[in-house]
Amino acid sequence: MLNLVFGLHLYQPPTQTSGVIKQIAAESYRPLLKVIHDHPRAYVCVDIAASALELLEVHAPDVIDLMHECLERKKLFLVNTAAFHPILPLLRRSEIERQLCLNIGAYEQRFKPFVVPRGCFLPEMAYSSQVIQPLRRSWARWTMTDDDPYQALHNQKPPFNWIAGDQGFSVFLRSNLWSNRISLFNKPENRKYADGRVFANELCAGVREWQGPNADGYVVVWLDFETFGHHSHKDFPNLIHTFFPPLFDAQSDALRLTDPDALKVCYPTKETVIPAGSWSTTPQQWLAGNYFPMWDDKNVQYHAPWWKMVNLALDIAQRHARDPRIRRLGDKMVYSCQPWQYVQGNKHLARLGLPYFEQVLPSGTQNEQDEGRRLLDALYELTRE
Numbered sequence: 001m002l003n004l005v006f007g008l009h010l011y012q013p014p015t016q017t018s019g020v021i022k023q024i025a026a027e028s029y030r031p032l033l034k035v036i037h038d039h040p041r042a043y044v045c046v047d048i049a050a051s052a053l054e055l056l057e058v059h060a061p062d063v064i065d066l067m068h069e070c071l072e073r074k075k076l077f078l079v080n081t082a083a084f085h086p087i088l089p090l091l092r093r094s095e096i097e098r099q100l101c102l103n104i105g106a107y108e109q110r111f112k113p114f115v116v117p118r119g120c121f122l123p124e125m126a127y128s129s130q131v132i133q134p135l136r137r138s139w140a141r142w143t144m145t146d147d148d149p150y151q152a153l154h155n156q157k158p159p160f161n162w163i164a165g166d167q168g169f170s171v172f173l174r175s176n177l178w179s180n181r182i183s184l185f186n187k188p189e190n191r192k193y194a195d196g197r198v199f200a201n202e203l204c205a206g207v208r209e210w211q212g213p214n215a216d217g218y219v220v221v222w223l224d225f226e227t228f229g230h231h232s233h234k235d236f237p238n239l240i241h242t243f244f245p246p247l248f249d250a251q252s253d254a255l256r257l258t259d260p261d262a263l264k265v266c267y268p269t270k271e272t273v274i275p276a277g278s279w280s281t282t283p284q285q286w287l288a289g290n291y292f293p294m295w296d297d298k299n300v301q302y303h304a305p306w307w308k309m310v311n312l313a314l315d316i317a318q319r320h321a322r323d324p325r326i327r328r329l330g331d332k333m334v335y336s337c338q339p340w341q342y343v344q345g346n347k348h349l350a351r352l353g354l355p356y357f358e359q360v361l362p363s364g365t366q367n368e369q370d371e372g373r374r375l376l377d378a379l380y381e382l383t384r385e
Contacts, residue, residue, distance in 0.1 A: 002207050002215070003258045003266070004200075005172070006247070007045035007222035008032075009121060011085050012052040013337045015352040018059050025060035028229030032240050033066040041248040042075045043257040046225075047121035050083035050106035051335065057110075064110055071111055077259040080104060080117040080140065086334035087295045089128035089276060090307065095314060095334070096131060100138035102331060118142065119260050121222070123336055125174060126292055128276035132169045142260055144220060147173035149277030152286045157210065160217035165269040172260055174220045174279065178203060182243075183227050185236060194236050196247030204254050218263050295339045302342040302350065302382050309375040310334055313357050316364040326363055329356050342383065351383035 010029070012021060036042040048067070056063050070076040082088060083102035086095070100120060108114045120140040122131065127145035135143055147158040150173055158164075158173040165171065181193050193199045207215055224231070232239040251257055276291040285293045296303055310333065317330025333356035342350035354376060361372040 001253070002204055002255050003218040003263060004203070004255060005045060005218065005220040005222075005260055005263065006043075006257060007047070007079065007121070007220070008225045009047055009081070009222060010052050010225040011049040011081070011123070012055050013335050013352075014051045014054075014084060014332045015335075015337075016055055021055050021059040024226055024230045025056065025063050027233050028226050028240075029056070029060065029063045030066065032225070032228050032244070033063065033070060035240055035244050036075050037066060037070050037073065039075075039245055039248050041251055041257075042244070043077070043248075043259075044075070045077040045079055045222075045259050047079040047081040048107075049081050049085050049123075050103045051085060051332070053106050053110060068111055077261075078107065078111070078117050079260075080107070080120040080138070082123050084332050084335045085123040085337075087124060087126045087278075087292060087336050088122055088131050088134075089126050090292060090296055091334060092311075092314065093130065093134050094318070096134035097137050099331070099334075100134060100140070104138065119144075124294070125222075125279040126295070127171070127274065127278070128291070129166055129274070132167050136169065142170035142172060142264060144172040144174050144222065144260070145274065146176050146277060146279040146281070148176045148279075148283055149275040149281055149286045149291070152283035153273065153275045159270075159272075160207075160211055160215070160219075162267050163264065163269040164274050165271045166274045168269070168271070170260075170264055170269045171274050172220050172263070174222045176279065178206075178219060179221045179223055179279075182221070183223050185232055185239070194239055194242050196243040196245065197250050199243070200247055200250035200255055218258075218267065220260070294343050295336060297343070300339070300343055302379065303339050305375050305378045305382075306339055306342075309357050309372065309379065312364070312368055312372050312375070313360045316360050316368060320363050323363070326360060329360050332356055333360070347383040347385050351380060354379055354383075 036044055080103055082099035088096045104116055116139045118141040120135055120143045122143055125145045150158055163170045164173055181190050184190050228240050277286050278292055280294050281291060290297055313333055314330055317326055320326040333353055338350050338353045361369050
């Protein structure tokens with residue numbers, strides 16, 4: 001039996017516009033949730049950032065209603081994540097825990113009856129051992145990261161019938177190979193996987209070749225929600241319908257859709273070395289010690305001053321913990337799109353979060369204000385077009 005965990009990550013930055021939210025809701029969220037809602041054998045894991053929930057509540061509230069109905073019908077399995085999508089291994093531990101607890105609060109406010117999720121999706125699957133203690137303190141019992149860095153370190157295939165453990169904490173390894181066969185539909189060799197049954201059949205065949213004909217184990221596939229619809233509408237306008245219903249129907253004695261909670265009951269957790277990295281870290285980058293290349297690369301001019309600005313502004317926000325306006329700005333300003341967009345060459349998007357820092361600075365000391373102004377000037381100059 002192959003146990004397949006199929007997960008979707010739903011996030012939007014707090015700076016996202018109304019028009020874009022409505023477009024993505026129409027192209028991805030609404031139609032895919034409707035398929036999940038209506039199909040009798042649907043079962044999908046999902047993590048939803050609070051920043052996205054807040055925007056959907058204003059611009060597409062029916063999407064949240066659909067989520068709620070899917071959860072009530074047990075078609076969705078809810079997983080926690082960080083509220084405003086920071087890169088957790090690069091954040092101070094107190095803020096990691098705060099981001100995770102804020103997201104639990106966002107779930108509790110919108111989805112009732114509510115049970116605290118036992119698992120947590122790390123934004124960008126960015127992992128290091130630093131996140132384990134905050135995860136435990138936010139009631140999590142498992143998390144996941146990408147298997148490429150693991151294979152780069154160990155030079156071997158990832159676990160199949162056991163779960164990687166770090167300090168006794170379960171860390172599932174998402175299959176980079178099988179996830180990218182879906183997300184990279186633009187590659188000619190991947191176009192056939194637009195058919196969910198082809199994907200299911202070839203996944204089972206690949207596992208038999210890897211583990212043997214009677215193998216019993218699991219594979220984790222996790223993708224951005226927008227992969228289906230928003231990112232694929234030009235090349236595969238009907239992807240949601242050609243992929244998901246056939247995948248749901250392909251369940252048999254050989255393939256079952258499940259969730260990580262169920263896997264923890266079936267398979268042991270064994271201590272191993274789980275390297276730092278993300279789902280954007282290539283083996284070559286990992287071997288060069290560049291574990292988070294899209295967010296903390298010493299060769300990217302924007303990254304170092306941005307992180308200095310983050311930490312200075314967090315010092316101010318933490319001292320003003322009783323000021324809800326300042327504290328909320330501190331929560332929002334760490335969202336991960338800013339350094340990522342700079343690497344992508346989208347300077348105008350990389351600067352969208354800088355006003356959050358500007359609004360926090362006046363509450364700092366004179367030295368903090370002077371240093372913050374210097375950093376902001378540098379960041380605005382780097383993002384000038």
